[in-house]
Amino acid sequence: MGSTKDNTRSDKHNRILKAAVRVFARYGYFNSKVAQIAREANVADGTIYLYFKNKEDILLSLFEDRMDGIIGDLRGSIGDETDPFRRLTKFISLHFDLIRKDPDLVSVITVELRQSAKFMKEYRNDKFREYLDIVEDIVNDGKSTGVVRQDVSPLVVKRGLFGMINELMLSQVLSRRRNAQELSQLAKQVIEISIRGIAIDPEQAIENGCKEV
Amino acid sequence: MGSTKDNTRSDKHNRILKAAVRVFARYGYFNSKVAQIAREANVADGTIYLYFKNKEDILLSLFEDRMDGIIGDLRGSIGDETDPFRRLTKFISLHFDLIRKDPDLVSVITVELRQSAKFMKEYRNDKFREYLDIVEDIVNDGKSTGVVRQDVSPLVVKRGLFGMINELMLSQVLSRRRNAQELSQLAKQVIEISIRGIAIDPEQAIENGCKEV
Amino acid sequence: MGSTKDNTRSDKHNRILKAAVRVFARYGYFNSKVAQIAREANVADGTIYLYFKNKEDILLSLFEDRMDGIIGDLRGSIGDETDPFRRLTKFISLHFDLIRKDPDLVSVITVELRQSAKFMKEYRNDKFREYLDIVEDIVNDGKSTGVVRQDVSPLVVKRGLFGMINELMLSQVLSRRRNAQELSQLAKQVIEISIRGIAIDPEQAIENGCKEV
Amino acid sequence: MGSTKDNTRSDKHNRILKAAVRVFARYGYFNSKVAQIAREANVADGTIYLYFKNKEDILLSLFEDRMDGIIGDLRGSIGDETDPFRRLTKFISLHFDLIRKDPDLVSVITVELRQSAKFMKEYRNDKFREYLDIVEDIVNDGKSTGVVRQDVSPLVVKRGLFGMINELMLSQVLSRRRNAQELSQLAKQVIEISIRGIAIDPEQAIENGCKEV
DNA sequence: GATGAATGAGCATTCATTCAT
DNA sequence: TATGAATGAATGCTCATTCAT
Numbered sequence: 001m002g003s004t005k006d007n008t009r010s011d012k013h014n015r016i017l018k019a020a021v022r023v024f025a026r027y028g029y030f031n032s033k034v035a036q037i038a039r040e041a042n043v044a045d046g047t048i049y050l051y052f053k054n055k056e057d058i059l060l061s062l063f064e065d066r067m068d069g070i071i072g073d074l075r076g077s078i079g080d081e082t083d084p085f086r087r088l089t090k091f092i093s094l095h096f097d098l099i100r101k102d103p104d105l106v107s108v109i110t111v112e113l114r115q116s117a118k119f120m121k122e123y124r125n126d127k128f129r130e131y132l133d134i135v136e137d138i139v140n141d142g143k144s145t146g147v148v149r150q151d152v153s154p155l156v157v158k159r160g161l162f163g164m165i166n167e168l169m170l171s172q173v174l175s176r177r178r179n180a181q182e183l184s185q186l187a188k189q190v191i192e193i194s195i196r197g198i199a200i201d202p203e204q205a206i207e208n209g210c211k212e213v
Numbered sequence: 214m215g216s217t218k219d220n221t222r223s224d225k226h227n228r229i230l231k232a233a234v235r236v237f238a239r240y241g242y243f244n245s246k247v248a249q250i251a252r253e254a255n256v257a258d259g260t261i262y263l264y265f266k267n268k269e270d271i272l273l274s275l276f277e278d279r280m281d282g283i284i285g286d287l288r289g290s291i292g293d294e295t296d297p298f299r300r301l302t303k304f305i306s307l308h309f310d311l312i313r314k315d316p317d318l319v320s321v322i323t324v325e326l327r328q329s330a331k332f333m334k335e336y337r338n339d340k341f342r343e344y345l346d347i348v349e350d351i352v353n354d355g356k357s358t359g360v361v362r363q364d365v366s367p368l369v370v371k372r373g374l375f376g377m378i379n380e381l382m383l384s385q386v387l388s389r390r391r392n393a394q395e396l397s398q399l400a401k402q403v404i405e406i407s408i409r410g411i412a413i414d415p416e417q418a419i420e421n422g423c424k425e426v
Numbered sequence: 427m428g429s430t431k432d433n434t435r436s437d438k439h440n441r442i443l444k445a446a447v448r449v450f451a452r453y454g455y456f457n458s459k460v461a462q463i464a465r466e467a468n469v470a471d472g473t474i475y476l477y478f479k480n481k482e483d484i485l486l487s488l489f490e491d492r493m494d495g496i497i498g499d500l501r502g503s504i505g506d507e508t509d510p511f512r513r514l515t516k517f518i519s520l521h522f523d524l525i526r527k528d529p530d531l532v533s534v535i536t537v538e539l540r541q542s543a544k545f546m547k548e549y550r551n552d553k554f555r556e557y558l559d560i561v562e563d564i565v566n567d568g569k570s571t572g573v574v575r576q577d578v579s580p581l582v583v584k585r586g587l588f589g590m591i592n593e594l595m596l597s598q599v600l601s602r603r604r605n606a607q608e609l610s611q612l613a614k615q616v617i618e619i620s621i622r623g624i625a626i627d628p629e630q631a632i633e634n635g636c637k638e639v
Numbered sequence: 640m641g642s643t644k645d646n647t648r649s650d651k652h653n654r655i656l657k658a659a660v661r662v663f664a665r666y667g668y669f670n671s672k673v674a675q676i677a678r679e680a681n682v683a684d685g686t687i688y689l690y691f692k693n694k695e696d697i698l699l700s701l702f703e704d705r706m707d708g709i710i711g712d713l714r715g716s717i718g719d720e721t722d723p724f725r726r727l728t729k730f731i732s733l734h735f736d737l738i739r740k741d742p743d744l745v746s747v748i749t750v751e752l753r754q755s756a757k758f759m760k761e762y763r764n765d766k767f768r769e770y771l772d773i774v775e776d777i778v779n780d781g782k783s784t785g786v787v788r789q790d791v792s793p794l795v796v797k798r799g800l801f802g803m804i805n806e807l808m809l810s811q812v813l814s815r816r817r818n819a820q821e822l823s824q825l826a827k828q829v830i831e832i833s834i835r836g837i838a839i840d841p842e843q844a845i846e847n848g849c850k851e852v
Numbered sequence: 853g854a855t856g857a858a859t860g861a862g863c864a865t866t867c868a869t870t871c872a873t
Numbered sequence: 874t875a876t877g878a879a880t881g882a883a884t885g886c887t888c889a890t891t892c893a894t
Contacts (some may be wrong), residue, residue: 043879046879050878
């Protein structure tokens with residue numbers, strides 16, 4: 001029958017993860033109780049520990065799992081494009097789409113993840129790096145093809161752009177009201193500033209980057 | 214008879230705050246014990262509660278107190294300047310100076326503050342807004358004088374720039390090595406991207422904004 | 427085929443018991459996990475409960491089962507002898523042999539068994555009593571034949587001797603090094619003290635009791 | 640007012656220890672809850688941890704503390720005597736007195752202490768050794784003065800006698816009924832068997848050892 | 853104001869036991 | 874019989890906060 005009856009291994013894993021995003025987003029990581037996640041996932045407390053090492057592992061696994069999806073989406077969306085600015089545009093846009101599609105996930109990524117000492121110390125080297133490298137690649141590509149200024153540091157851009165997007169997503173997630181138009185306006189602003197910020201020929205870059213988005 | 218003997222009210226208040234930055238930066242907010250802060254401040258556990266409502270209040274007071282200093286510094290530094298881009302330049306530079314002057318404080322602001330539900334929900338309206346408004350004013354000023362593009366949203370710039378700076382400060386604080394040159398390079402990158410991102414005449418703006426900094 | 431493939435009922439029962447002695451001896455009763463015993467016995471966790479009521483029942487069954495063997499050995503060894511002191515000698519010797527033959531079992535009997543409230547309260551009435559009665563019979567026999575002092579209490583002797591042997595076995599099991607010679611010296615000491623302690627004519631008793639052992 | 644109002648540091652320490660003996664004796668170490676000890680001691684759960692590292696530390700401290708008393712009593716009682724057998728007599732007698740004076744303590748020492756892996760592995764080297772040495776000294780003394788057989792091993796006697804006494808105390812503590820007469824009979828039996836077991840001249844030894852006890 | 857001993861609510865985690873397959 | 878995934882009750886310990894001195 002329905003999804004509640006599907007008790008396969010991977011289903012429980014997923015149910016717990018889905019419950020965790022909701023709970024973490026609502027109460028914050030430290031205020032969330034493992035028992036609460038279990039209840040929302042419709043499993044027993046102990047079952048959680050068959051799938052995750054401990055509470056922190058739920059948060060970290062959540063990040064890894066969801067990042068895989070996000071990175072996949074980003075690559076999928078960017079893959080078709082060759083122009084660095086169009087790729088940057090798509091990269092940024094997808095983030096602001098996410099705010100509507102999964103605000104809880106955005107909450108967890110922008111706020112709760114920072115509660116994990118382990119994440120702050122170690123994790124930012126793995127999946128996070130893979131994610132950041134997408135931007136680095138775009139910038140490097142732009143420098144090779146001569147459309148991005150040579151003195152632009154891809155390292156600064158990737159982290160800086162991430163910070164900018166992250167903060168704007170956060171402020172959106174914290175304020176209740178959100179409509180699609182506002183979000184696309186937001187995306188547009190970020191896109192334009194970013195492109196102009198690094199392009200050799202800003203006007204041309206904007207024209208290329210923003211065609212029919 | 215040095216400072217350790219000065220037991221005036223404001224001194225203890227300050228000693229606790231100074232101890233708190235150290236402790237929070239080292240162990241993280243949730244892992245920091247009030248007793249530990251008390252020990253580092255050389256006061257009794259109970260004394261803390263004569264000066265602060267509770268543990269979270271220490272963090273929040275810390276933020277308010279230090280933000281006053283930072284805002285003061287920013288205003289002081291910016292006050293002399295009239296060119297919006299020069300003001301922006303100074304605004305950004307001061308942040309990267311802070312990483313060297315008080316890395317613990319940077320740690321607390323970029324990471325630990327997010328642990329406070331109260332801060333995330335309410336506080337971002339007071340002292341934080343005052344801080345952000347500095348940028349908003351700069352951008353608005355630039356738009357009035359016609360050097361910043363009219364379609365630039367000051368709201369997006371203030372939050373976006375904050376996010377960018379914040380993330381770069383965080384990544385600096387997390388990595389051990391830090392030298393003055395690297396930091397000023399970082400600042401320069403952020404300055405250039407920001408200015409070009411919003412200026413009507415980027416080349417002119419950069420020339421104005423970066424004179425002898 | 428080989429023993430690992432023999433999955434008859436009594437084989438699994440035995441495999442579990444053998445695994446339990448090892449695990450209990452190594453980790454102590456309370457720190458031993460049922461799952462651990464199952465793994466060492468090469469059966470599933472649930473299978474344990476087809477053969478034993480619960481964890482405590484494993485310990486108690488273990489005791490019963492092994493005590494049958496020990497009592498059998500004791501009776502076998504003593505059966506041939508008629509002289510009470512020779513019987514006592516054999517009784518004691520066999521215990522110190524056990525330390526080398528099955529130290530894990532000695533560990534469980536001297537230490538772990540005491541963790542079971544049920545054993546301490548009830549069990550000491552059944553198999554344990556049967557075991558103690560061997561000594562009681564010897565002493566009573568000695569009193570009848572006039573070689574043991576009339577004012578000796580068989581009840582005290584049986585429990586006292588058990589305690590003495592038990593403690594010496596324990597101290598042997600706790601200390602790593604153990605050699606056959608040391609153990610037989612130990613046995614000899616206990617034998618001599620016991621015999622002299624209860625005999626009417628100690629010298630004669632020792633001579634009878636210790637012939638060619 | 641009464642003892643319940645004496646809240647000095649050492650008083651709480653003692654109250655917890657006294658509560659612990661009661662609780663451990665009644666429910667067994669593992670079944671005893673820290674909260675239960677706290678309630679019986681009239682302190683908060685957390686207070687326990689101001690005085691003891693953890694649950695096991697309560698048990699171990701209890702042993703150390705009470706052993707000090709017992710060792711002191713033994714030395715006090717034995718101190719006056721010069722005859723080894725009289726000293727042995729007093730040593731043994733005091734144990735059986737303890738059964739009446741503090742059965743809970745006897746319970747804890749004979750049964751619960753064995754639950755502590757730490758005690759079984761490490762502790763038996765310190766306070767316990769000090770206690771056993773009392774017997775070793777007596778036996779050595781007896782051998783020097785030529786009243787104890789030269790081939791008697793003091794090591795075996797000290798551990799063996801301890802085991803004997805221990806087991807008899809345990810069996811007394813486990814059985815409900817206990818009267819002073821029965822206990823002194825018990826002591827007398829142990830005394831006589833021990834003395835005869837090790838003496839060169841048993842009759843003389845008994846006469847010396849048992850004068851007016 | 854200052855102290856620090858005392859409080860006690862709160863929770864992640866374990867593991868013996870069950871039961872659907 | 875046998876399995877092993879799932880269960881959920883149960884508890885030692887921590888630590889922010891209080892308050893008698």
